[in-house]
Amino acid sequence: MTGSEPARQLPQLAVACPTCHAATGDLCTSHGGTRPRRNDTHQTRTAAWREADLAQRDETHPTPGRYQVTYERVGRRRDIPPLIVEAAGADHLAKLVHTDARRYLGSRDVEVRVDLEEMRGSILCGMRSGGQFTVERLDGGR
Ligand SMILES: [Zn+2]
Incomplete structure (x- = not known):
């Protein structure tokens, strides 16, 4: 589909x-x-x-680079393949995760938050948790 x-x-x-x-x-x-x-x-x-x-x-004082997003869970699924993207910073990465993860969620009200200090993020569907993921820097930048 x-x-x-x-x-x-x-x-x-x-x-x-x-x-x-x-x-x-x-x-x-x-x-x-x-x-x-x-x-x-x-x-x-x-x-x-x-x-x-x-x-x-x-x-946002970006840290452009190549990132791998590994989903712990999206909606009720735990088998979502990792996302590898070039992102200009946390907000840009959040947008890319939004586009990717939204396909697996029934809700239209999806929000993604990325914390590049903690190297993890969360997905919100309205008031409910829509999932969690970890972020890994692939190009060795800092
Ligand atoms: Zn149009």
Whole structure:
């Protein structure tokens, strides 16, 4: 199911789309919202994400690098494969985890927190815990 929607992996899903008004984490839609765009998003969304991402990088004193996220649990599942990503910092990593983990959760109200001091993070579904993960730095940076 998820394999047929490569757009789910796109980082710009972390922002809402200015063109079709797809919500954060949702696929863009074409034809008045009747058809999800499974392979790409509107270009305006990519641009909006870049802007938001750059703004965030300035704010958070990022530590860019390559990270492995190992899930202890997502929702009720404990068999989620690890996520290996390039991230610009804690907030960026949280966005990428959000995009990845959200696929395994029924809730639309998902929030991800990453603590790069503790090298771990948590997933929240509304008021409930949606899971936990540990973070490992792969490129030896500091
Ligand atoms: Zn769109």
